[in-house]
Amino acid sequence: MLNTYKFIIAALTSLLLVTEEAGAQEITLQKLSVNGAFSAEMAPFVHDSTLYFVSNRKSSVLVNVLSQDDQPLYKLFRAAIDKSGKSGRVTPFEATSDQALTVGPMTMSKDGMTMITTLNKTTSLRQARQGSSQNRLSLYEAHKRGNDWQEFAEIPFAKGDFSITHPSLSADGNMLFFVSDKPGGEGGTDIYLSRKQAGGWSDPENLGSRINSAGNELFPFYHPSGKLYFSSDGHGGLGGTDIFYSIFDGQWSTPAALPAPLNSAHDDFSCFIYNDELSGIFASNRDGTDNLYHFAYQMAFCEEPAEVVEDNYCFTFFETGEFDKDSVPHRYRWEFSDGSHADGAEVDHCFPGPGLYEIALNVVDTITGEEQYSVANYELLLEKSKQVYFYAPPKLKPNETIILEAELTGFEDLDELQYFWDLGNQEERQIGKTIRHAFRRKGTYTIRCEAYWSGGQLCSYRKIVVE
Structure with a gap:
């Protein structure tokens, strides 16, 4: 059976506040008060200032159903929460309390009228405790009418022993x-995508090897910015399971790990990210x-960025210098170590990119093509400008989506590199090497993009006109 949960090891302490720097940007961490003293909590989801999460805490004083491992079963709970992480009293989620x-884990539509959650396929406690092959997990959908949730219906994906x-x-x-964990995937557990169509959901498609590794990919969270956040133990990182993100632009980008202290040497997983991407759970x-x-980023952007330049x-x-024109026909020949050459006292040449190039100026016989003598030899070192480079079209229309991708140039490889974006005129701020945005108003x-x-x-910065 798919092992999607972890079990408690030790009791935990109360509120913890940690502050670390990601370059010059601080990240604050705060342990939520909803955590139980003797239980595990995970899979957060926030809608309409309500935190939904999964926990194996006791939900009843008189009844406590245990799994085949003699652990309390996981259930959905809820609590009021504000964006700073301050939360209220924890109660069982009434839609699944029976x-x-x-x-x-669950997800909810933007209007709060549709919920999809994970339930056991079997309702038999005996089969569940015996680890029966029928005791698999599946996704179930429910719709809200008024204040009441209707009965859950299984989403009819392919049937099988998974x-x-x-x-x-x-x-x-x-x-x-x-x-x-269906057969035919890239690893232990993979992330799949189904699209809504008339009458239900399409057949699932595996997201492929850019996202899915030979290890385990878990807890996807699709952000309104177009980023797919997910947890994985197969993409490197700081240790254990880490949280990554990728963005789709024809294909999924190489997953990027979130910085410390969000990721650590331990298991870090199952995230909810607020729309501005500056805080989350x-x-x-x-x-x-x-x-x-x-977590929350304490953003502090530079006041004097440099404008992005196009390296040339x-x-x-x-x-x-001149040579004897009365002698046999001669000509200057410039030879470049990129494999090209040009004839003449004055020539134009474009190198393919940065690097160390050798340049030789010789005099050649124009009849035989043979070199007569060398005039000069020297080296030319070309480097990328030290900047945060990104391309942006000079003009856009309102609500036209663009993808911006940053690259720190002119430096050797740097560890834990992070990018932060300020999209101007109080539009919004985003985090990540690659972002997607649509400007709503003309102007x-x-x-600005900062690398830390x-x-x-x-x-660095660029200006853009929306008209």
């Missing part, structure tokens, strides 16, 4: 991401058991 067995869990709906409700066992943490590797080479915007790494930072 479920006898496991209730797993589980389907960890749902995430796109903001428009047309895409459903989830996890399965995730689960981690860094303190010995699975707890929920709130084209030059004019010329020689002012001239200054887009251990011991350094750099900031």
Whole structure:
């Protein structure tokens, strides 16, 4: 059976506040008060200032159903929460409180009228405790009428001896991401995508090897910006399971890990990211058991960024010296170590990119083509400008979506490199090497992107006109 949950190891302490720097940008971590003293919490989802999460805490003083491992079963709980992470009293989620067995991660439509959650396929406690092959997890959908949730109906994906869990709906409700251990995948558990169509959901498609590794991919969260956040133990990172993100632009980008202290040497997984991407909630066992943490970036952008420049590797080479014109026909020949050459006292040449190039100026016989003598030899080192480079079209229309991708140039490889975007005129701020954005109003915007790494930072900008 798909092992989607972890079990408690030790009791936990109360509120913890940690502050670390990602370059010059601080990240604060706060352990949420909803965490139980003897339980595990994970899979956060926030809608309308309500936090929904999964926990194996006791939900009743008199009745406590245990799994075949003698652990309390996971159920859905809820609590009021504000964006700073301050939360209210925890109560069982009424829509799933009558479920006898496991209730797993859930997702909800933007209007709050549709919910998809993880339930056991069997309702038999005996089969569940025996680890029966029928005891698989699947996704179930329910709709709200008035204040009441209607009966759950299983989403009819392909049948088989495998589980389907960890749902995430796109903001428009047309895409459903989830996890399965179905045969034929890239690894242990993979992330799949189904699209809404007339009468239901399309056959699931595996997201492929860019996202899915030979390890386990879990807990997808599709952000309104177009980023797919997910957890994985197969893409490297800081250790254990880490949280990554990727963005689709014809194909999925190479997954990028979130920085420390969000990721750690322990298991960090299952996140909810607010729309501005400057704060969110995730689960981690860094303190010995699975707890929920709130994080927030304390953004501080530079005040004097440098404008992005386009590197130019084209030059004019010329020689002012003369040779005896009464002798046999001669000509200057410039030879470049990129494999090209040009004849004449003055020539134009474009190098293919940065690098160390050798340049030789010779005099050749124009009849035989043979070199007569060497005039000069020298080296030319071409380097990329030190900047945060990104391309943006000079003009756009309102609500036209663009993808911006940043690259720190002119430096050797740097560890834990992070990019932060300010899209100007109080539009919004985003985080990540690649972002997607649509400007809503006409105007001239200054887009700033800052790169941060251990011991350094750099900031560049471009202007864009929306008309």
